Amino acid sequence: MKITIKQAKDYVGQVVTIGCWLDNKRSSGKIAFLQLRDGSGFMQGVVVKAEVSEEMFDLAKHITQETSLYVTGEIREDSRSKFGFEMGVQSVEVIAEAKDYPITPKEHGTEFLMDNRHLWLRSKRQHAIMKVRNELIRATYEFFNDNGFTKVDPPILTGSAPEGTTELFHTKYFDEDAFLSQSGQLYMEAAAMALGRVFSFGPTFRAEKSKTRRHLIEFWMIEPEMAFVQHAESLEIQEQYVSYIIQSALKNCELELDTLGRDTSKLELVTGEFPRITYDEAIELLHKLDFDDIQWGDDFGSPHETAIANHFDKPVFITEYPTAIKSFYMQPKPGRPEVVLCADLIAPEGYGEIIGGSERIHDADLMLERVKEHGLDPEAYSWYLDITKYGDVPHAGFGLGLERLVAYVTGVEHVRETIPFPRLLNRIYP
Structure with missing residues (x-):
């Protein structure tokens, strides 16, 4: 047998x-x-x-x-x-028979291993990481299917960009300009108006010239959008989702996490309600920690996020960022339009942002105003603006970067090990 x-x-x-x-x-x-x-x-x-x-x-x-x-x-x-x-x-x-297999049981340099990624995947460590990745994907589908979400697949080739075109890969679509998608969010908002609660899972692309341990050029995103859901409820769904898939990994990948030497006691704390801190409070905290370089209105970098997360034993929401540093589609806070109803979920142990989300604007005039303020062409976004014109409702959504979550759960240092064939700055082989 x-x-x-x-x-x-x-x-x-x-x-x-x-x-x-x-x-x-x-x-x-x-x-x-x-x-x-x-x-x-x-x-x-x-x-x-x-x-x-x-x-x-x-x-x-x-x-x-x-x-x-x-x-x-x-x-x-x-x-x-x-x-x-x-x-x-x-x-x-x-x-x-295999002769002269190049990856022997000895130390090899990172570049050598990356050049032989197609073979490096066979190692026990890489096998364990891929198994954890698979479990997080499996649990993702389980969570959303069990909670009334419909899977929708947004296009990868798009004629417009949710965040502008500065970090997009340009291509020609016959005689038109097109871009590789950096997010399926706008399409998912349209889908939410048809199906209520939806989620997507697919590749996204950022032409960002970054070499940090948190960045990939091509990565996979889980992007839910929810009609009739506002900011506070969205945060609850995010913490339920993250808790669910991490606890699933702890339950079903015990051997793999042991192989990786992961301290799972820290992951066991990831359940229930996550701490919340406003952007204002985060600025005050950073000043107390002698980060005098950061001022109100600045975006946070990796050192700032790590310093904030170190004050908590589970992922922490940083909420209500300044409107000026966030995307055009985010709903302003009532009575305080200089901030938006958004949140970034920051993982502990230096793993940084794993989720970005917000309540979306559902006022037609304000949405058109924001599109123009961000230098975007209203004509190119006319289909998206239709959402606010024809029966729009309060709605919210978020995006989770799978590779960063895998890095956090497995305890690996660099996201290049959390995807089968990483695309990095200056690396598109194998």
Whole structure:
């Protein structure tokens, strides 16, 4: 019977076959220990010289790293292993021999590993990160499907830009100008007027020449939009969503988080209501922390966000930013138009902003005014302005950057490890 490594727990005491690759091996003369991987997990295969033919034991001792195999043997419990099971190997069949595999069990430089990203993904650490990423995606769909949201797919090629065109990739769309999407938000607002509560999940692109550990050129966004929802309720939904998917990762990725050495006690605190601090209060706090360079009206950089987040043991909302530094579509605060009803969710441990959201303007005259103030062409945005003209309602939404969340949950330092094939400044290979 052919099974996967993940299924091994269900076949204790049975002889099975696993299609796999050799991750690593060691030998003590009379026993060969094969570290096997099949994509579903990692498991040790033990080949005892006295229990197999001389030819089979010699083959086991000389298999090269990343050779593909069919390995047959008995599944048994192994209390010494964090996985909990191993195989007593009876036979090994080589499918394809790998020679001179470039990523050996030694230290390699970052550039070398990035040049070989297509192979680096096979390592135990990268495998664990991708499994956590997958669980966060799975739990995302589960959360929104269970809470009455409809999945909508906005276009990647657009003729306009939610944030302006300064950081967009330009292309030609036959004889027209087009851009790679930096956000599906405007389309999701239109969809919310048709379907009530919607969410999208897809790639977005920012032509931002940044080399920080938090930035990618191409990344994936989850973008919900909700009709008849205002700022306060949106914050509640955000904290419910983030709590849900992080707790799902803790429950379903225990082995992977252990592999990564993640201190999960900090993630266990991410539940319930998140702390909230206004922009005004954040400025006061930063001044107390000797950040004299920051003044009211300035946007926060990474050091400012980290200093604020260090005061809390779970993600913190910074709310009500100045209108002048936020996007044109954000609803002003009643009685105080110099700030908007928005919030950034800042993760602890230096991981920075993982969500940006706001209540959206639902007044036709104000929306047109803001479009003009930001130097945008009303004609190009005429379809979006139609939302405010034909039965608009209070509505709110947010965007979560998946790679930053994966970095936070896994504890990895740089987002380049949180996406299968990262696109970075000066890197589009492989």
